[in-house]
Structures are given as structure tokens and as C-alpha cells.
Amino acid sequence: MERRKFIKTGGLVSIAGLLIPSIILESCKKKGMDMSNMATTSISIKEGSFSTLLPILPFVSPIEISSLTAQQSVSQPFIGHNSTLLGYHSGILGPMIKAKNGDSISIAFSNQLSEETNIHWHGLMIPQAMDGHPDHSVSAGSSFNYQFTINQRAGMYWYHPHPEMKTAKQVFMGLAGAFIVNDLEEENLKLPNGEYEIPLVIQDKRINYDYSLNYSPTETDKMNGYFGEHILVNGLYSTYKEVETTYYRLRVLNGSTARIYNLALSNNSSFEVIGSDGGLLASPEKVTSLLLAPGERVDLLIDFNGQAIGSELYLQSNKFDGGMIQGTEQFKLLKFIVTKKSSQTFSLPSILSSIPLINANPSLKVRSWVLGGGMSGMGSMSGMNSMVMPHTINNKTYVSTEILASVKAGDTEIWEIDNSMNTEIHPIHIHGVQFQVLSRTGGRNQLIASEKGWKDTVLLLANEKVRLIMTFPQNKGKFVLHCHNLEHEDSGMMVNFEII
Numbered sequence: 001m002e003r004r005k006f007i008k009t010g011g012l013v014s015i016a017g018l019l020i021p022s023i024i025l026e027s028c029k030k031k032g033m034d035m036s037n038m039a040t041t042s043i044s045i046k047e048g049s050f051s052t053l054l055p056i057l058p059f060v061s062p063i064e065i066s067s068l069t070a071q072q073s074v075s076q077p078f079i080g081h082n083s084t085l086l087g088y089h090s091g092i093l094g095p096m097i098k099a100k101n102g103d104s105i106s107i108a109f110s111n112q113l114s115e116e117t118n119i120h121w122h123g124l125m126i127p128q129a130m131d132g133h134p135d136h137s138v139s140a141g142s143s144f145n146y147q148f149t150i151n152q153r154a155g156m157y158w159y160h161p162h163p164e165m166k167t168a169k170q171v172f173m174g175l176a177g178a179f180i181v182n183d184l185e186e187e188n189l190k191l192p193n194g195e196y197e198i199p200l201v202i203q204d205k206r207i208n209y210d211y212s213l214n215y216s217p218t219e220t221d222k223m224n225g226y227f228g229e230h231i232l233v234n235g236l237y238s239t240y241k242e243v244e245t246t247y248y249r250l251r252v253l254n255g256s257t258a259r260i261y262n263l264a265l266s267n268n269s270s271f272e273v274i275g276s277d278g279g280l281l282a283s284p285e286k287v288t289s290l291l292l293a294p295g296e297r298v299d300l301l302i303d304f305n306g307q308a309i310g311s312e313l314y315l316q317s318n319k320f321d322g323g324m325i326q327g328t329e330q331f332k333l334l335k336f337i338v339t340k341k342s343s344q345t346f347s348l349p350s351i352l353s354s355i356p357l358i359n360a361n362p363s364l365k366v367r368s369w370v371l372g373g374g375m376s377g378m379g380s381m382s383g384m385n386s387m388v389m390p391h392t393i394n395n396k397t398y399v400s401t402e403i404l405a406s407v408k409a410g411d412t413e414i415w416e417i418d419n420s421m422n423t424e425i426h427p428i429h430i431h432g433v434q435f436q437v438l439s440r441t442g443g444r445n446q447l448i449a450s451e452k453g454w455k456d457t458v459l460l461l462a463n464e465k466v467r468l469i470m471t472f473p474q475n476k477g478k479f480v481l482h483c484h485n486l487e488h489e490d491s492g493m494m495v496n497f498e499i500i
Ligand code: C2O
Pocket: 120, 122, 160, 162, 295, 429, 431, 480, 482, 484
């Protein structure tokens, strides 16, 4: 119970080696504080040669997938080197599930790990008993039947463990999988499919000299998030994909514990955002880069028409303003090699879907969730140096028996997530519901392309405040709201709310 200890020390811990946002460093220097024991950590990405073929995990239907087993095995995310890791089958990650709206899911889950785990179906609106709330963990050696019916629009969702204080490690070690839902509306659009529809699960991993995955966060890592120097896509390091001169649909999940990617193409060309967490946008949004935080998904169309045969380009992550902690370097994620003139014809539809905007009636209940802790506590602690607070939501760290809000099924509310007093970054995720983002004030002061549709995770950069609007479904019971920086989640940046 490390976190409890953390709190008992009075909520204050001295952390050597913590990354300090520059703005705080400045104010500390002004106050004459000694910041000399606060070194900066830097994890630089090691890119590799992009000479391994991108693995496309086959999609499996709910009928084909009757069981999942959390297990340890040895496989080769780095070709030629054995790594011991976790997965929902032998090897890293789990099967990519592709279901239809209305399908019944029945999965016999077996926990072959040496500790508790469970499965949370991120983004799916399903009964509370199936949601993988940390209360519902499955002990080592036990099993549980996940049974639910899919009742929501097409989109890319995902599944991963959610045991209290162990989520980050288990996800990092390999437990995660994509869960795609299709429906008729989407099918009728005739978007690129088959070999032209590519799911991409992007994760960063830190490894030991023997290529075993290394999850060993220090106190500093727990504050900043744990970063790896190697990027795996679909569970494999430094990969390439051969493409034709046509449109490809990339369905991207950021399954990293803490790292944010600023997706872009290496030739700087634009691409179309057609969907986000909760499915298709109303119409395509053209961008040249797009931030994707842990837990978020985006649906992209990349047009390779006009690329010379033999040419290469990369999906990469551009620099962005993420304080001193994130976005400080540009690095490549995946290489595309254009190998063939395509006979495919696809023209981009101008309308994708209709997103009925939830009416932000001024009489709606507004709830405020204030993000705190971390280095942000420093301003008010004059005279104390090198101090940080645990990350909090409304001044609380997670207590499993505490429920901070009760909402009525069917009610619409506005939830304000307030990071305006902070220089740190938090991707906030809400279980059990899909929301719309009404506004962002402070920081970037605007919504990004992927925020113009349904969402379940929203990124707050320094000093930002967002307003979300949502109607709670009829699935009653206890759900969580938490930071999807999984190191933050595990150190208690999570609260319960209930739908009654
Ligand atoms: Cu993807 Cu509560 O998490």
C-alpha cells in the first residue's frame, strides 16, 4: 500500500530527480529556493531501422472469441530477442476484437497471473458489473465471465486491466487489446477496409539490457509518468508497412501508460481525421498533426495518391508544448513504403455521420473536478523546497469506498475538468459514458479536430479547463473518473461516482 504511506507522510514528499516545469523553477529561484537536487530525467527515443514488417493482428469476431487468458509468456517484440511479457494470449497484447452493434459478448476470462487483474472495456457503455471497476478484480488463478451486449455506435474501443494500483504495470507489460465496433451507418460509407484498414496500437516500452520489458518506476516516474525509449506498434518494435497509392484507414490507439504522441507525417502532408474515441465525426477534419493522449483513439485517412512508387514516409510524433516532461523530441513511429500503383478508387465523403449536439441548457447541473497535486503545490508552499503533493481530484486520492458524486441515469450534466492551476498534463477518462467536449479555456483555448465527436478521454495540458456534456445511460452503479496517465491513476488520481 505504497500510496497510503505516501499520504501519511503528510502529503508531502521530497523527490530528487523530478522534472520541474520551467515556470515553477523560475518562481522557486525567485524565492531563493535550492533546486539543486532536482535533476531532469530524459528518456530519448531509440528508433531502430524500421525493417520489420508491421504485424496486423487478425480481427476476431465475438463468436470466435470465447475466452481470454491473462498470462505470462515469452515472445519477441524485438526480433531475435526473447522478452518475458504479458498478454491475453501467448505473446504480447490480445486479439483485436471486431463486433457489430447489437452483438452479445460472452468471454470466459481466466487470470493466470500471480496477482489480481480484471478487464475494463474502455469506452463501452455496459452494465457496471462488467465494467472492470477496481472493486471487481479477479484474483490470481480465478476466472470471471464477461457478458454484455454492445449497444452503441461504431468506433474503436479497447480493453485493458484495471486492478487498483496495478493497472500501469499490467498494461505496460503487455495487457491491452483493441475492440472495434461496426454498425450499418459506418458500413454504408464504404471506408477503406480489408487490407486498407489498419489498426495501430502504439506503446512505448523501456527494456533491460537483455530485452526484457522493464517496468520499475521511481518516485519521479510516478509523478511524471513512466516513459520508454522504444516504440512498439502492434506489439513489435520499429516496423514498416507496404502501401499502394490510395487511401488507408488508420485506427490508432495510444496504449502507452503516459506518453502523448503528436501524430504527423514525415513529409508534412495533411491527413483526415474521421473519428475519435466514440466513433465517426460529423465530417472529415483536415490536419497536419494531432495530439493523441494515453487512452485516446483516432480514426485517420491517409492518402498515398501521388506518392512515387518506391518512396518512403513515416508516421511520426512531432514536438509539442508539453512542459519539460513531454513533447521535447520528434521521433518516428512507423515507416510506409509505397510499393504499388493502386486500382482502388475511394473518394472522401464530405459527410460521415450526424452528431446530435447535446444542448448545453443553462439549467443543467454543473459539476467541477479540480485537478491538483504534483508540482503545482509549490506556489503556495513558500519556504519549502523540493516538495510535491500526490496528484488529486477535488483534493482527494482514491479511496475505493468513497463515492464523490451521484448522478441520475438519463440525466444530462456538464462536468468541468479544471487543470487551470496546474502546469502538469492529465488525460482524464470517464467510465460508463461517452461525452462531448463543449469548450477548452486556458492553454490551447480551443478544441482539436478529434474533439468534435464523441469522447471518453480528454487531454488537459497546462492551465487548461474543459467543459464536457454527457447524458448518463441506464447502467446503474459505481464507475470511476481518473487520469489515464496510468502512473497517476495508480498513485490515486481517480474517484468514484455512481449512476443511480
Ligand atoms: Cu482505459 Cu479506467 O480506463
